[in-house]
Amino acid sequence: MPEPAPVPVPPDESFLLARARRQDADAFEDLYRAHHRRVYALLLRMCTDPVRADEMTQDTFVQAWKGLRKFRGASDFGTWLHAIAVRVCLNARRSERRHDHHEMNDTDTYAFAAKRAMPETQIDLERALAALPNRAREVIVLHDVYGYRHGEIGDLLGIAEGTSKAQLHRARGLMREALER
Amino acid sequence: MTEQEYQGEIADRLAQLPVDADPVNDLWPGIEARVHEPRSWQGTHTFVQLAAASVIFAVGLGTGFAFGFTRTPPAAPQSMRAMNLAVEVQRTGTQYVTALAAFAAVVDSLSEDVRIQGREAAITALLAATQEWGTLSGTPPGENELFKTVSNERDQVATVRF
Numbered sequence A: 001m002p003e004p005a006p007v008p009v010p011p012d013e014s015f016l017l018a019r020a021r022r023q024d025a026d027a028f029e030d031l032y033r034a035h036h037r038r039v040y041a042l043l044l045r046m047c048t049d050p051v052r053a054d055e056m057t058q059d060t061f062v063q064a065w066k067g068l069r070k071f072r073g074a075s076d077f078g079t080w081l082h083a084i085a086v087r088v089c090l091n092a093r094r095s096e097r098r099h100d101h102h103e104m105n106d107t108d109t110y111a112f113a114a115k116r117a118m119p120e121t122q123i124d125l126e127r128a129l130a131a132l133p134n135r136a137r138e139v140i141v142l143h144d145v146y147g148y149r150h151g152e153i154g155d156l157l158g159i160a161e162g163t164s165k166a167q168l169h170r171a172r173g174l175m176r177e178a179l180e181r
Numbered sequence B: 001m002t003e004q005e006y007q008g009e010i011a012d013r014l015a016q017l018p019v020d021a022d023p024v025n026d027l028w029p030g031i032e033a034r035v036h037e038p039r040s041w042q043g044t045h046t047f048v049q050l051a052a053a054s055v056i057f058a059v060g061l062g063t064g065f066a067f068g069f070t071r072t073p074p075a076a077p078q079s080m081r082a083m084n085l086a087v088e089v090q091r092t093g094t095q096y097v098t099a100l101a102a103f104a105a106v107v108d109s110l111s112e113d114v115r116i117q118g119r120e121a122a123i124t125a126l127l128a129a130t131q132e133w134g135t136l137s138g139t140p141p142g143e144n145e146l147f148k149t150v151s152n153e154r155d156q157v158a159t160v161r162f
Helices: A013-021 A025-047 A050-070 A077-098 A107-117 A123-130 A134-145 A150-157 A161-180 B003-015 B028-035 B046-067 B078-109 B112-137 B145-161
Strands: none
Touching: A013 A025, A013 A050, A025 A050, A025 A077, A025 A107, A025 A134, A025 B028, A050 A077, A050 A107, A050 B028, A050 B078, A077 A134, A077 A150, A107 A123, A107 B078, A123 A134, A123 A161, A134 A150, A134 A161, A134 B003, A150 A161, A161 B003, B028 B078, B112 B145
């Protein structure tokens, strides 16, 4: 009887990180494969535009590659990537405001993109999230979907902890109105 | 239900949402192209690099004054142009799939004519994509099975219509 094929064991993340810090792009690709789906989901929900989410995901990983030497492992690598992703999103939004860029506000198109990318998601919730004002959406996505605490959200978004709490309350209220409609 | 209970319920529902999503395209090739770009402004020799850049800038400026400025922009390196085109392909691919998903979601409520038009538009774009795929992968036109399959499907759509 032939022996079953060995199950590939994913390489230890710290080992991959050490290799990636030495400019090993293959190791970095493994890190990308392990983390890109979560980063993409976060960015898709924050910017509600699948094309921009593609670009921002790429920007996030390029910045991570360039800053790998600064990553000392004080936080989880995924958390560090999220922080970069949020910064990329906020910077892009600032730049778009400066250039009078109109954001895609078509909640239906976003909801379909979200359903395609996350088939098990709840489309009514995604649509209600997409309809929120940017800051309220950022806070509720980070807090309620990704489980960040208000202090952490304050650090990520550059706002006071109290502002994060107020935005969360506002966001949930607006979600309620949207879902009851 | 009180306001607090409702807020709790929304939080509970949001906590159940998936936290991972699949992009339409593989984003790694675009990242890979960028991580292989030279890291010109990093490392421990930044000061030396800045000084060298200043010298190069000054020499360039002097040369410009000496020989007169030209309004013609320098041609982009071929690799940069290819990368930009690849990014554009990826961007339009994502837009195409998103538009198709939006169309597919409302298709039941449309008249038969509009549905046929939508299918035709989608399959024509697919056909063009398979043709380009053949060129990119170096497959001779007569051996592009992907193109032949989609072409047959497109013919069937056209047959149904006419």
